Amino acid sequence: MALRLLFLHPNFPGQFGQLAAALAARPDFEVLAIGHRGADGRMVPGVKVHYYDAFPWVEHSAFAGTEQFTQQVRRGRAARQVLQDIKHDGFRPDIVIAHPGWGDAMFLHDIFPDARLISFMEFYYKRTGTDLDFDPEFPSDPSEVEFLRLRNLPSVMAYEVSAAAVSPTHWQANLFPPAIRSGISVVHEGIDTSGIRPDPAARLPLPSGRVLGRGDEVLTYVSRGLEPLRCFHSFMRALPEIQQRRPNAFTVIVGSDKAHYGKRPPVAASWREALLAELKGSLDLSRIWFAGRLPYADYLDVLRVSSVHAYLTYPFVLSWSLLEAMSAGCAIVGSRTAPVEEAILDEVTGVLADPLQPSDIAARIIALLSDQPRRRELGRAARQHAEIHYDFQLIGLPGYLDLFDRVMKRCGPGIVEPLHVVGGESSTPGPSIAAENHRERRTENLEADVGRTLE
Incomplete structure (x- = not known):
C-alpha cells in the first residue's frame, strides 16, 4: 500500500520541489499538496495541489504586533477548510510535511489526528544574534520586538504535535530553544548538483x-x-x-x-x-x-x-x-x-x-x-x-526517506510524539545515518573528480 504524503506550504512547493517530484514518481507514494492560491509557487509533476483562497490583511489592531499572529491564525483556518475537503474526498495522509511558521498547520490535527507531522523548522525569531539587531544602520523598532514571541508561536504549537522536526542547517536548528532543538534533525533538502554544474560554453x-x-x-x-x-x-x-x-x-x-x-x-x-x-x-x-x-x-x-x-x-x-x-x-x-x-x-x-x-x-x-x-x-x-x-540524491532524498521510516515505526495511529535526540547525543547532530552512509559511499569518487576544469 502506498504511503500517503501531504505537503502543506503556502508557496508550494517552496523548499520541497525536488522531494515532491521524486516521491510522486515512485509507486510506493501517493502525494498531495495544499497551498495558497495566487502565491509564488509552481506545479510539480505528479502532485495535485489543493488551494485555499486569498484573504484580506487585518489592519488597525489594538496592538500592532498581534496582526502577524492574527494572519497566521486566519491562514490556518483557511487551510483547515481545504483539509476538511480532502478528508471528505477520502484522502487520509500518513505523513504531513509542513512549514508551520506560516500558520497553515495550526489546525491540522483537528482534522487528521493520526497524521504524522514533520515540521520544517526554518527560523526562530530572536531579539539578538540574528537579523534583527545585526545592522546598526537599520536599528530595530521597539514595536518589532514587543510581540516577537508571537511570530514563533505557530512553530512551537506545531512542534508539540510533531512526530519529527527538521531544519536545513545547524545554525537554523540551533536558533530554537533547547527543548525544541533536541528533537530537530538537520537535513538539508538538497540541490540538483548534476543539473547545476560548470559549463565553459555558457x-x-x-x-x-x-x-x-x-x-x-x-x-x-x-x-x-x-x-x-x-x-x-x-x-x-x-x-x-x-x-x-x-x-x-x-x-x-x-x-x-x-x-x-x-x-x-x-x-x-x-x-x-x-x-x-x-x-x-x-x-x-x-x-x-x-x-x-x-x-x-x-x-x-x-x-x-x-x-x-x-x-x-x-x-x-x-x-x-x-x-x-x-x-x-x-x-x-x-x-x-x-x-x-x-x-x-x-x-x-x-x-x-x-x-x-x-x-x-x-x-x-x-x-x-x-x-x-x-x-x-x-x-x-x-x-x-x-x-x-548538499546534493539532493546524496543528502536530501535519503535524509527525508530516513525520517519517514523512523516516524512510521515510532508512532502508531493516534500517537504523535517528538523524536528527541535524533542523529546521536551531540547537541548539533548532523544529517541522518542513512544520508551519512550514502555520502561515504560516494565521497571517494567525488574527490577524484576535483580536477574538473572550470575555466
Missing part, C-alpha cells in the same frame, strides 16, 4: 546585445529581493571602487525590486532606486545590468559565466542561491556570518568578507578578479563541497 545575452561568456570578467550578485537583509546596500557601495580598480568588469545583479524582508526605503520606491540615488555620479551604469527576476535557465547561465559571485547576508536563512553558485563552480565572496560560514570555509571553498563594510567586500572581490588561478581553485573546491554536502 553564454549570457544582455539587453544591449552584448553576450557574456567565461572569457569575460563578470561580477554577479543574486537575491530574491534587492534589500538590506541580503546586504544589497553594502554590495552597491562597494561597486564604485570595484569599477575603478577593474575597468573591464561587468556586473550582473539578479533580483526583484520588492523588499521581502525588513524595512522599506523611507523615500524611494525600492532599495535599488535609493542606492542609485545615493551613488549617483560614482557608478558607470553601462557596466551594470539589473536583470530583475530571470527564468531559471537564464539565472543558471548567470552563475556559469560568473568570474566572482557575491553572496552577502545578515544572519538569516541560508539561500539556495549560495549552494547553487557553489555547485556551478563559482568563486564566491561571502559574508562572514554564521549561516554562510556553515557552507563556506574561508580561503578554501570561498572568501569571506565583513558584510557591513563595503571596502572589505570591494578588496576581496578585486583580489579575486585579478587572480584567475585562485578563482579556479576556489571554484573547484566549492563545487566538490556542494556535491558532497
Whole structure:
C-alpha cells in the first residue's frame, strides 16, 4: 500500500520541489499538496495541489504586533477548510510535511489526528544574534520586538504535535530553544548538483546585445529581493571602487525590486532606486545590468559565466542561491556570518568578507578578479563541497526517506510524539545515518573528480 504524503506550504512547493517530484514518481507514494492560491509557487509533476483562497490583511489592531499572529491564525483556518475537503474526498495522509511558521498547520490535527507531522523548522525569531539587531544602520523598532514571541508561536504549537522536526542547517536548528532543538534533525533538502554544474560554453545575452561568456570578467550578485537583509546596500557601495580598480568588469545583479524582508526605503520606491540615488555620479551604469527576476535557465547561465559571485547576508536563512553558485563552480565572496560560514570555509571553498563594510567586500572581490588561478581553485573546491554536502540524491532524498521510516515505526495511529535526540547525543547532530552512509559511499569518487576544469 502506498504511503500517503501531504505537503502543506503556502508557496508550494517552496523548499520541497525536488522531494515532491521524486516521491510522486515512485509507486510506493501517493502525494498531495495544499497551498495558497495566487502565491509564488509552481506545479510539480505528479502532485495535485489543493488551494485555499486569498484573504484580506487585518489592519488597525489594538496592538500592532498581534496582526502577524492574527494572519497566521486566519491562514490556518483557511487551510483547515481545504483539509476538511480532502478528508471528505477520502484522502487520509500518513505523513504531513509542513512549514508551520506560516500558520497553515495550526489546525491540522483537528482534522487528521493520526497524521504524522514533520515540521520544517526554518527560523526562530530572536531579539539578538540574528537579523534583527545585526545592522546598526537599520536599528530595530521597539514595536518589532514587543510581540516577537508571537511570530514563533505557530512553530512551537506545531512542534508539540510533531512526530519529527527538521531544519536545513545547524545554525537554523540551533536558533530554537533547547527543548525544541533536541528533537530537530538537520537535513538539508538538497540541490540538483548534476543539473547545476560548470559549463565553459555558457553564454549570457544582455539587453544591449552584448553576450557574456567565461572569457569575460563578470561580477554577479543574486537575491530574491534587492534589500538590506541580503546586504544589497553594502554590495552597491562597494561597486564604485570595484569599477575603478577593474575597468573591464561587468556586473550582473539578479533580483526583484520588492523588499521581502525588513524595512522599506523611507523615500524611494525600492532599495535599488535609493542606492542609485545615493551613488549617483560614482557608478558607470553601462557596466551594470539589473536583470530583475530571470527564468531559471537564464539565472543558471548567470552563475556559469560568473568570474566572482557575491553572496552577502545578515544572519538569516541560508539561500539556495549560495549552494547553487557553489555547485556551478563559482568563486564566491561571502559574508562572514554564521549561516554562510556553515557552507563556506574561508580561503578554501570561498572568501569571506565583513558584510557591513563595503571596502572589505570591494578588496576581496578585486583580489579575486585579478587572480584567475585562485578563482579556479576556489571554484573547484566549492563545487566538490556542494556535491558532497548538499546534493539532493546524496543528502536530501535519503535524509527525508530516513525520517519517514523512523516516524512510521515510532508512532502508531493516534500517537504523535517528538523524536528527541535524533542523529546521536551531540547537541548539533548532523544529517541522518542513512544520508551519512550514502555520502561515504560516494565521497571517494567525488574527490577524484576535483580536477574538473572550470575555466
